[in-house]
Amino acid sequence: MSVPILSARSIVKSFGGRSWFGVAADAKRAVDNVDLEINEGETLAIVGESGSGKSTLARILLGLVRPTSGEVAYYGQPVDAFTAPDWATFRKAVQPIFQDPASSLNPRMRVDTTLANVLRRHKLAARDTLDAAITELLASVGLDAAQFHDRYPHHLSGGQQQRIAIARAMAVHPRLIIADEPLSSLDMSVQAQILDLLVNLKSSRNLGLVLISHDLNVVDAISDRVIVMYLGKIVEVGPTRQVLGNPASDYTRSLLAAKLVADPHIARARRLAMDSTAASAPQSAQPGFPPQTSRSDLQGVPR
Numbered sequence: 001m002s003v004p005i006l007s008a009r010s011i012v013k014s015f016g017g018r019s020w021f022g023v024a025a026d027a028k029r030a031v032d033n034v035d036l037e038i039n040e041g042e043t044l045a046i047v048g049e050s051g052s053g054k055s056t057l058a059r060i061l062l063g064l065v066r067p068t069s070g071e072v073a074y075y076g077q078p079v080d081a082f083t084a085p086d087w088a089t090f091r092k093a094v095q096p097i098f099q100d101p102a103s104s105l106n107p108r109m110r111v112d113t114t115l116a117n118v119l120r121r122h123k124l125a126a127r128d129t130l131d132a133a134i135t136e137l138l139a140s141v142g143l144d145a146a147q148f149h150d151r152y153p154h155h156l157s158g159g160q161q162q163r164i165a166i167a168r169a170m171a172v173h174p175r176l177i178i179a180d181e182p183l184s185s186l187d188m189s190v191q192a193q194i195l196d197l198l199v200n201l202k203s204s205r206n207l208g209l210v211l212i213s214h215d216l217n218v219v220d221a222i223s224d225r226v227i228v229m230y231l232g233k234i235v236e237v238g239p240t241r242q243v244l245g246n247p248a249s250d251y252t253r254s255l256l257a258a259k260l261v262a263d264p265h266i267a268r269a270r271r272l273a274m275d276s277t278a279a280s281a282p283q284s285a286q287p288g289f290p291p292q293t294s295r296s297d298l299q300g301v302p303r
C-alpha cells in the first residue's frame with residue numbers, strides 16, 4: 001500500500017493545568033491518543049459532537065498547533081524534523097478551509113489581490129499571466145472574474161466568500177484539503193452547492209479531503225471512511241457504510257439517532273404526526289418514529 005499523505009501517531013493535546021513540572025494531572029485532554037492516516041485521493045470524515053476535539057485535531061494535522069505529545073508525519077517524514085523548505089512544501093500541499101469564510105479572508109483586500117498574493121508568493125504566475133490565472137481560479141470555483149475580481153469580502157454572500165477561500169486553497173495545487181465544518185455557516189440552500197464544488201474539485205484533482213462535519217447526511221454522501229470522536233478519543237473508525245450502517249459503538253448509534261431527528265424530512269414528519277396526535281390524544285406516544293435524542297442525551301454516553 002502507498003504511503004499515506006498524512007499520518008498521526010498517539011497525538012495528545014492538553015490544555016490548561018500546566019505546572020512547573022510539565023503538564024499537571026488536571027490538564028484537559030482535547031485530543032487524547034489519536035492515531036490516523038489519510039491516503040491520497042481519500043475523503044475521510046471526522047464526526048462527533050461539539051467539544052470532542054475535532055478542530056484541535058485539524059489544527060494539529062495542519063501544523064498550526066503543536067501536539068503535547070505524539071507525531072504527525074507528511075509522506076512518512078515527521079513534521080518535527082522539518083526544515084524551512086519542508087514547511088514551505090507542506091504549507092502548500094495541505095490547505096485549510098474553515099467554517100467562517102468571512103474571518104478567513106482579509107476584509108481590506110479585494111478578491112483579485114487575495115488570489116494574486118498567493119500566486120505571487122508561491123511563484124505560480126508571472127506578471128503577464130497573473131490576470132489570466134486569477135480568472136481561471138475564479139472560474140474553477142464558479143465565479144465570473146469580470147463580476148467578482150474587484151469585490152471586497154463584505155460585498156460577497158457567505159457562499160461566495162467560501163468559494164474565494166476555496167479558490168485560494170486551490171491556487172497552490174494542494175494534495176490535501178482539511179475542511180473544518182466548511183458548510184456550517186452557510187444557508188441551507190448554499191450548502192449543497194459548496195459541497196458539490198468541493199467534491200468536484202477533489203475528484204478532478206485527486207485530492208485527499210478531511211471533512212469535519214456534524215451533518216451525517218453529508219458524511220454519508222461523500223466520505224470513504226469515517227472517524228467518530230468523543231471527548232478527544234476516536235471511538236470508532238471504518239468505511240462509511242460500515243460505521244453509519246452498522247455502527248460498533250453506542251456513541252455512534254446515539255449520534256445516528258440524533259441525526260434522524262435533525263433530518264428535516266423526518267423532523268417535519270414527526271412534527272406533523274405530533275400535531276395530529278396532539279389534536280386527538282395529547283398524552284399518547286409517537287409510534288413509528290425514532291426516540292428523540294437531544295445533544296444533552298449524548299453527554300456521558302458510554303463507549
Ligand SMILES: Nc1ncnc2c1ncn2[C@@H]1O[C@H](COP(=O)(O)OP(=O)(O)O)[C@@H](O)[C@H]1O
Binds near residue numbers: 048054055
Ligand atoms: N485554545 C484552547 N484552550 C483551552 N481549551 C481549548 C482550546 N481549544 C479547544 N479547547 C477545548 O478542547 C476541547 C475540544 O475543542 P475543539 O477541538 O474545538 O472541539 P470540536 O471542534 O470537536 O468542537 C473543548 O473542550 C475545548 O473547550
Ligand SMILES: [Mg+2]
Binds near residue numbers: 051054055
Ligand atoms: Mg470545531
